[in-house]
Amino acid sequence: MQEIVKRKRARIERDPSRVITRPYIPGDLSRINNLLSKVLGLSESTAKKILLQLHHDFADRHRNLDELLMVNFDKVAEYIPHTIHISLTKKMLIGSYFTMEYSIESAALFNPSIVLHPDQSNVPKGGARFVMSLRATGEGHISSIVFRSGIIDSDFSFIFDSVPDFVETPAMLHDPFYDNHLFCLSLQEMGVWNDTSEKILSRLQPFFTYQDLKFSIHEVYKKNPDQSDDTTINAINWLANSNYKIKFNDKTQLSERVIYPVSENESKGIEDARFVQFTRDNGKTVYYATYTAYNGEHILPQLIKTKDFVTFNISTLNGKAIQNKGLALFPRKINGMYAMLSRQDGENNHIMFSDNLHFWHTSQVIQEPLYPWEFVQIGNCGSPIELKEGWLVLTHGVGPMRQYCISAILLDLNDPTKIIGRLAEPLLSPNEEERVGYVPNVIYTCGAMLLNGHLIIPYAMSDITTRVATVELKSLLRMMKLAG
Incomplete structure (x- = not known):
């Protein structure tokens, strides 16, 4: 291999x-x-x-x-x-x-994902401009999202853009408008839909602002302070503050921008963003990323949306099927439904479907550990890549001595609950050099991309630094064992 x-x-x-x-x-x-x-x-x-x-x-x-x-x-x-x-x-x-x-990167710079840059102008023939996101970790093990950019030329050499000395955090804005219906659904999912929340939301328009919400809370509380549920009001504030927009100065370079934790639910870190270029029904594209918000006690799956890597919308993901790490969105709808890979049980690969991007209620297992190098746990390594042969999914497997390897499976194009190909051995295992770091014996990626018949895989080495590997797609598919 x-x-x-x-x-x-x-x-x-x-x-x-x-x-x-x-x-x-x-x-x-x-x-x-x-x-x-x-x-x-x-x-x-x-x-x-x-x-x-x-x-x-x-x-x-x-x-x-x-x-x-x-x-x-x-x-x-x-x-x-x-x-x-x-x-x-x-x-x-x-x-x-x-x-x-x-110092945002003082401890580590790892767990990368890679997508095509939204601007492909003036790129040499056969090459592509890319955006790479990475998890940066500093003092106190607080994680944030940073970016690198550059060009991959026709012979798969990487030319990284220069990295300025300055780093900039964005201005935080609450969403210009909240969707009342989605907000109510989220409160129901959280178990705080009651008389207090109904009174507060019923006063608001179908789309309302952050200030509208604050005013409604104030009016309801002022009218009946003894009958208002403080737990519910706290939950409403928490939900509003978990859905926000950030905007960078568009004159900054991409590698100057850092998405640092700003809300209470991510106060201890933003972990493992998996970016994907998503094609909508109308053919237009947008970038999404799932990530894990961590407040020191609990995790919360979140979703990033951006068109230009300047303005980012942050929103919560809801439902029983997203209460764990490692969510990876498919790059388009399948049979009219959004599709996502996930890991509910900490051991197996799951898939789930939804007609609403923000709500996920059920999942099913599509892959269980089969080989010794993945007996402990398997999971996805980023969003699936669409091929004419099927959906190519990079996976991670955990074996003896908690060693992480990267492998791959192939899912049916029209029914991705079916595995039609699977590697019988790891695609990438940590070599002697890659085993040394903050968390030894781990190689891991949060997303790869396809270019000129080759798979481009940025990956972390023992949770401390990052490098890149390329794999010829034809050779990879030839080595995948057909399921069944």
């Missing part, structure tokens, strides 16, 4: 110097007030001197340092009496005391 796999020299390495800013606000109100008093007590000349040194030390690490400091000043401004006049210098200085840097 190793004869048909070509490992490329190119690697995507972590860079600890790439940092973002995060709020650094003590949980104790007395500490916040003490710190504010100390900074406000400084003379204007001393404040200017400290701020000048800050600019000297940090301005070349952040494109818009002053704006970032002001954002965090605004987070504590409510604790300062309105009667106090504060100069711009002291506002920025206060902001700096409530700011910390975070």
Whole structure:
């Protein structure tokens, strides 16, 4: 099997110097007030001197340092009496005391997926421009999504775009409009559809804004505070804050953009995004990605939607069939239904269908561990790839010593519940070099793509860094054992 796999020299390495800013606000109100008093007590000349040194030390690490400091000043401004006049210098200085840097890639850069770039202009003949998403992990094992881009030329050489020193987080916006019907369905799925939620949602239009929702909650609570269910109101706020939009400055390069956790349900990380270029019924394409939001205790499957990798819509996935990791959306509907691979039981490969992209209620097992190198667990390694022969699915198998390998199956094109081909051995197993890392003996991918009769597979090595392999499709299909 190793004869048909070509490992490329190119690697995507972590860079600890790439940092973002995060709020650094003590949980104790007395500490916040003490710190504010100390900074406000400084003379204007001393404040200017400290701020000048800050600019000297940090301005070349952040494109818009002053704006970032002001954002965090605004987070504590409510604790300062309105009667106090504060100069711009002291506002920025206060902001700096409530700011910390975070190195997004300091621990690892792994679990990649790859799709065609939305802009294929000026690409050499036989080549393609790509977008690669990766899971970046920093201090505290908090994960975010970062991107790389470049061109694969006709001989399958990788030319990566340069990676700027700066990293940018996006502006967060709540959805311009929420769908009342879908919102109600989600509350029912969460088990909080009751008198309180019905009163709040019945006051709203079929499509409502975040501010409309907040006003309705306020009015219902004000009218009957003793009869309002606080648990339900908290759940409504949680759901609203789990569905939002983020937008980057469109002048930034793709590799400058980082999707960092912003909502409470993903406070401990955004894990393993599986991007796919999805073709709608009208022939137009959009990019979706499933990912796992983690808050330190629970996971929540989420969905990303984007057309340009500048603006991203984030929404929740609902239903009994999505309560686990490893969701992978098919790149188009099948027989009028959305289709998704999943892993409900932590052991087998499942498939599920739905007429609504955001709700998934049932699943069925399509693949169970068969060979020794996958006895522990199997799962998908990203969205299926459509071929005339069927749906090609990369899979991962876990064997002795918790070693992860990458393999493949082929599903029937019209009925993907049927396996029509399966490799009898791994396509990729970790070699000696790839076994060393943060989590040893693991190679893993979140999505591959097809180019000129070859499979392009970016994959992580022991959860620390990433490389790429190519496989000739004809040889791969020839080696797949027919099912039955």
